[in-house]
Amino acid sequence: MNDWLVLLVGASTNAAIYALIAFSLVLVYRGSRVVNFGVGYLAVFGGIFFANTAGSGWLALLLALGVTAALGLAMYVLAVRLAERAGSTHAALAIGTLGFGLILDFLGGEFWAKQGFSSAPLVSGGHEVGGVMISNQRILTVVLAVVVFVLLRVLIDRTMPGWAMEAVAFRPSTAAIYGINPVVVLAGVWLLAGAIAGLAGVLRTPTSAVSLGLALPLAIQGFAAAVLGGLGSIQGAAIGAVVVAFADALFVRYVSSEFASLFAFLLLFVVIAVRPQGIMGAGREVVRT
Amino acid sequence: MTDIDVVPTPAPPGAAGTSGRRKRRRWVADLARPSAAGAFAVALGLVFANDGFWLTVITSSAILYVLVAAYNVIFGYAGLFNLAHVAIYGVGGYASVVIETELGVSFWVSVPMAMGVALVASLVVALPTSRLGGAFFALGTLAFAIAATEVTTGWDEVTGGANGYLGIAPPIIGDTVLFAGELSFYWLVAAVAVVCFEIFYRFGESRVARELVAVRESVVAAQTVGIDPWRRRMLAFTISGTFAGLAGALVAHQMLFISPESFSLHIMINVLIVVLIGGGGTRLGPVIGVVALVAIQEAGEQLGDMSNLIFGAAIILIFAFAPRGLVGVGRSIAQRLPSDSWPRRIGARPVPFEVAALPESEVGAASRRLEVAGVDLSFAGVTALQGVGLAVESGEVLGLIGPNGAGKTSMVNVVSGMVRPQAGSVRLDGDELVGLAPHAVARRGVVRTFQSARMIPEFDLITNVVLGRGQAARSTLVEQMLDLPRSRRDEEEAYYHGLGLLELVGVREHAHQTAGDLPYGVVRRAEIARALAGDPAFLLLDEPGAGLSNYEREEIAEAIRAAVSRGVGCLLIDHNVEFVSALCARLVVFAQGRVIAEGASAEVLAQSSVIEAYLGGASR
Numbered sequence: 001m002n003d004w005l006v007l008l009v010g011a012s013t014n015a016a017i018y019a020l021i022a023f024s025l026v027l028v029y030r031g032s033r034v035v036n037f038g039v040g041y042l043a044v045f046g047g048i049f050f051a052n053t054a055g056s057g058w059l060a061l062l063l064a065l066g067v068t069a070a071l072g073l074a075m076y077v078l079a080v081r082l083a084e085r086a087g088s089t090h091a092a093l094a095i096g097t098l099g100f101g102l103i104l105d106f107l108g109g110e111f112w113a114k115q116g117f118s119s120a121p122l123v124s125g126g127h128e129v130g131g132v133m134i135s136n137q138r139i140l141t142v143v144l145a146v147v148v149f150v151l152l153r154v155l156i157d158r159t160m161p162g163w164a165m166e167a168v169a170f171r172p173s174t175a176a177i178y179g180i181n182p183v184v185v186l187a188g189v190w191l192l193a194g195a196i197a198g199l200a201g202v203l204r205t206p207t208s209a210v211s212l213g214l215a216l217p218l219a220i221q222g223f224a225a226a227v228l229g230g231l232g233s234i235q236g237a238a239i240g241a242v243v244v245a246f247a248d249a250l251f252v253r254y255v256s257s258e259f260a261s262l263f264a265f266l267l268l269f270v271v272i273a274v275r276p277q278g279i280m281g282a283g284r285e286v287v288r289t
Numbered sequence: 290m291t292d293i294d295v296v297p298t299p300a301p302p303g304a305a306g307t308s309g310r311r312k313r314r315r316w317v318a319d320l321a322r323p324s325a326a327g328a329f330a331v332a333l334g335l336v337f338a339n340d341g342f343w344l345t346v347i348t349s350s351a352i353l354y355v356l357v358a359a360y361n362v363i364f365g366y367a368g369l370f371n372l373a374h375v376a377i378y379g380v381g382g383y384a385s386v387v388i389e390t391e392l393g394v395s396f397w398v399s400v401p402m403a404m405g406v407a408l409v410a411s412l413v414v415a416l417p418t419s420r421l422g423g424a425f426f427a428l429g430t431l432a433f434a435i436a437a438t439e440v441t442t443g444w445d446e447v448t449g450g451a452n453g454y455l456g457i458a459p460p461i462i463g464d465t466v467l468f469a470g471e472l473s474f475y476w477l478v479a480a481v482a483v484v485c486f487e488i489f490y491r492f493g494e495s496r497v498a499r500e501l502v503a504v505r506e507s508v509v510a511a512q513t514v515g516i517d518p519w520r521r522r523m524l525a526f527t528i529s530g531t532f533a534g535l536a537g538a539l540v541a542h543q544m545l546f547i548s549p550e551s552f553s554l555h556i557m558i559n560v561l562i563v564v565l566i567g568g569g570g571t572r573l574g575p576v577i578g579v580v581a582l583v584a585i586q587e588a589g590e591q592l593g594d595m596s597n598l599i600f601g602a603a604i605i606l607i608f609a610f611a612p613r614g615l616v617g618v619g620r621s622i623a624q625r626l627p628s629d630s631w632p633r634r635i636g637a638r639p640v641p642f643e644v645a646a647l648p649e650s651e652v653g654a655a656s657r658r659l660e661v662a663g664v665d666l667s668f669a670g671v672t673a674l675q676g677v678g679l680a681v682e683s684g685e686v687l688g689l690i691g692p693n694g695a696g697k698t699s700m701v702n703v704v705s706g707m708v709r710p711q712a713g714s715v716r717l718d719g720d721e722l723v724g725l726a727p728h729a730v731a732r733r734g735v736v737r738t739f740q741s742a743r744m745i746p747e748f749d750l751i752t753n754v755v756l757g758r759g760q761a762a763r764s765t766l767v768e769q770m771l772d773l774p775r776s777r778r779d780e781e782e783a784y785y786h787g788l789g790l791l792e793l794v795g796v797r798e799h800a801h802q803t804a805g806d807l808p809y810g811v812v813r814r815a816e817i818a819r820a821l822a823g824d825p826a827f828l829l830l831d832e833p834g835a836g837l838s839n840y841e842r843e844e845i846a847e848a849i850r851a852a853v854s855r856g857v858g859c860l861l862i863d864h865n866v867e868f869v870s871a872l873c874a875r876l877v878v879f880a881q882g883r884v885i886a887e888g889a890s891a892e893v894l895a896q897s898s899v900i901e902a903y904l905g906g907a908s909r
Contacts, residue, residue, distance in 0.1 A: 029424065033424070034424075035424045035427060035428065078605050078609075079604075079605055079608070082605070082608065082609035083605075083608035083609055083612070085609075086608060086609055086610065086611075086612045087612055088608045088612045089368070089423075090423050090424065091368070091370035091423050091427065092565070092608055092612065093608070094370070094424070094427065095561055095565065095604060095608075096604060096605055096608045098558065098561075098604070099600065099601040099602075099603070099604025099605045099608075100601060100605060101601070102558075102597040102598070102600050102601030102604070103597070103598055103601035103602060103605075104601075105597045105601075106595065106597040106598035106601065107598075109594070109597075216554055220431065220435060223428050223431065224432070227425070227428050231424065231425070231428075262436055262439035262440065262443065265432040265433075265435045265436040265439065266432075266436050268428070268429075268432040269417070269429060269432040269433055269436060270417075272417070272418065272421065272425055272428065272429035272432065273416075273417030273418065273429065274417075
């Protein structure tokens with residue numbers, strides 16, 4: 001029983017982190033049709049910034065989100081917008097985001113050491129449930145992920161900026177005819193995506209150390225979650241994140257810890273092969289012939 | 290641009306001598322290129338013979354070149370963002386050393402076997418992913434790569450796990466042990482790299498590479514001329530996987546120790562950067578990219594671990610200012626002129642050649658029949674076609690007219706295999722075409738054009754037309770990839786045949802200009818030439834005259850007459866009734882997805898139901 005609870009708590013925290021990364025990916029993919037290979041660098045940059053700033057409190061959290069939002073915007077302008085104007089393909093744009101990530105990797109190593117950083121929890125203490133101590137930090141992580149999920153749903157479904165995002169996602173040139181400036185909307189999308197990725201990194205810092213080397217593995221877990229959910233919907237990404245985190249935990253617990261994250265990726269490979277539109281139903285532009 | 294007089298007579302006897310001289314010149318060029326590459330490799334080896342550090346750098350660079358050139362096939366030419374390439378490289382590396390240990394065979398036996406294993410692994414990646422669109426393809430291959438790393442790490446009885454694989458024996462020739470860091474191993478690797486350079490150079494000019502680029506740029510255009518996109522992608526996986534496996538086997542015997550780290554995603558990133566910096570889909574791009582990478586890495590070391598900054602900045606700058614890489618920069622400076630690659634390859638033939646674009650042998654051959662019957666087509670409840678049928682015979686033009694939304698283009702889509710009808714049949718001489726893929730329909734001899742021309746914009750017109758001549762080639766795939774004599778004869782035949790067709794449609798003066806830079810009317814006419822290039826039995830022309838001037842339309846009418854006089858059957862859609870009735874003895878009229886009239890042109894046009902359908906009235 002305790003084992004189960006420990007597994008549940010650990011997997012839920014991971015699911016929250018993966019979900020935030022996946023939200024960031026989905027927002028960007030819907031808007032710019034770009035898979036952001038630099039998302040992991042945004043996240044760990046946020047986490048490392050948080051661990052080294054202003055006592056790692058709430059102020060540091062806000063500052064970190066501001067920094068990663070600005071980095072998201074910079075990524076859009078430098079790695080995506082410029083390349084788009086030069087006529088690069090979407091695959092090239094994805095590599096451009098990776099290039100921006102490598103610069104962040106360098107900057108992170110310059111400002112701080114190339115090592116793991118952890119911080120004190122944002123909220124201390126915990127609750128004991130069934131003989132297992134659940135830290136408040138873990139609860140906070142899951143709660144914040146849910147809050148972000150709800151806010152994104154409200155933004156997309158209920159507000160003018162959200163509809164503008166939808167219009168641009170559908171077709172930028174059509175959106176422009178309706179008086180929407182796609183560049184402004186996309187800049188907003190990347191700002192938001194940067195902040196959400198940064199939040200994932202920040203929330204991870206108190207539970208386990210964050211280093212620059214974590215950038216690619218974190219991004220890859222986010223990809224897995226986003227693709228399982230069809231790479232187009234926020235709900236899909238949330239469900240995908242839960243599936244990835246629990247599949248991982250169960251596999252390690254019951255099958256083999258040697259092949260730690262093998263299962264999630266085999267699952268991803270199989271899902272892409274069998275049902276590329278994801279577990280959540282209709283996807284667009286999935287198959288090319 | 291070559292200036293060639295077109296005279297409809299066979300080449301005079303003098304042609305043989307000229308062509309002999311041309312072939313000799315070509316032969317010299319074919320020897321000069323690998324000799325130069327070999328001399329370069331030897332010179333590097335001699336210069337750095339006593340410098341252990343640089344000897345290692347050039348050895349590693351030669352292996353990297355093989356890996357990158359293989360990636361250039363799949364990412365550069367085929368445009369597939371395959372993130373499993375380095376995983377396949379790892380498969381080759383592990384396979385070679387595991388085979389040596391388990392089977393007790395030598396390096397020379399294990400390397401070809403490892404290439405085979407890598408090929409199979411590459412196809413394992415390809416089969417489930419190759420139909421996916423860009424982002425999904427990238428993530429699917431990434432998932433494979435990570436799963437492969439996990440398996441290698443976890444399966445430690447065979448691979449040594451995270452600790453790596455130790456005790457790899459260096460290759461031996463006679464009594465000489467080829468140790469990495471010594472000149473002998475460099476000679477081995479350099480020889481392999483030079484051979485690969487020649488192979489990939491030839492590949493870059495080959496029909497196969499051209500078809501891969503066509504699939505990359507426009508799947509629809511490729512299918513229209515009978516190219517199977519799926520098979521081409523599989524081929525790209527086959528080639529890139531095999532040579533990635535070769536590079537992996539070499540690197541394992543260079544390091545004499547491999548671990549999952551040797552084949553990590555960071556290597557994948559390096560490979561991507563090298564191809565992008567050099568220029569994807571070019572022959573020299575991989576070479577230039579490897580040199581640039583070495584320069585960046587050395588500069589980064591000098592400045593103190595700045596390689597990531599330089600890599601990242603290089604990627605962003607390249608995409609913003611030189612999306613085609615360094616080769617592209619050089620080319621755009623040097624080649625503001627029409628492309629000259631065909632005259633250089635084939636040699637400008639200074640003698641008249643036969644216009645013979647259309648096969649005379651088809652004349653008088655058994656008449657063929659394309660018959661459509663009872664076709665129903667609807668899209669999510671909107672009916673496009675309802676029980677329609679029509680028939681075209683060899684040597685006739687059947688006009689298909691009707692108001693907007695009548696289902697004319699849907700008809701062409703059904704016949705050409707682009708959409709599958711809910712009911713009905715399309716038969717060519719009694720053989721069912723419904724259910725065949727578009728490229729298969731084209732290969733059977735039913736070729737279409739589009740309302741807005743679908744050409745490969747970055748190819749010149751003649752290359753676009755040659756693309757349509759694939760079926761006539763007699764050379765095998767390997768001959769094509771290596772540009773062997775029989776393939777060259779095919780290319781020469783296709784080239785002159787294509788020039789003849791461009792002449793036929795009146796745009797030969799533009800043959801060597803890039804399709805994307807030419808006016809619409811020229812491209813439209815070239816598209817008809819491309820459709821004719823594969824000697825089709827039937828042409829489906831979807832509004833060939835739309836948006837053209839009267840003069841251009843007359844050229845097209847002439848081309849259609851010429852094709853039909855040689856036995857091609859033609860289904861012609863157009864709005865210009867004058868244009869259609871001048872070409873067609875028979876007409877079919879569609880309105881709202883049904884056939885409302887059929888018969889001799891003059892009679893059909895006089896029918897009141899037809900007039901109403903066009904001007905509005907009863908049929909609404």
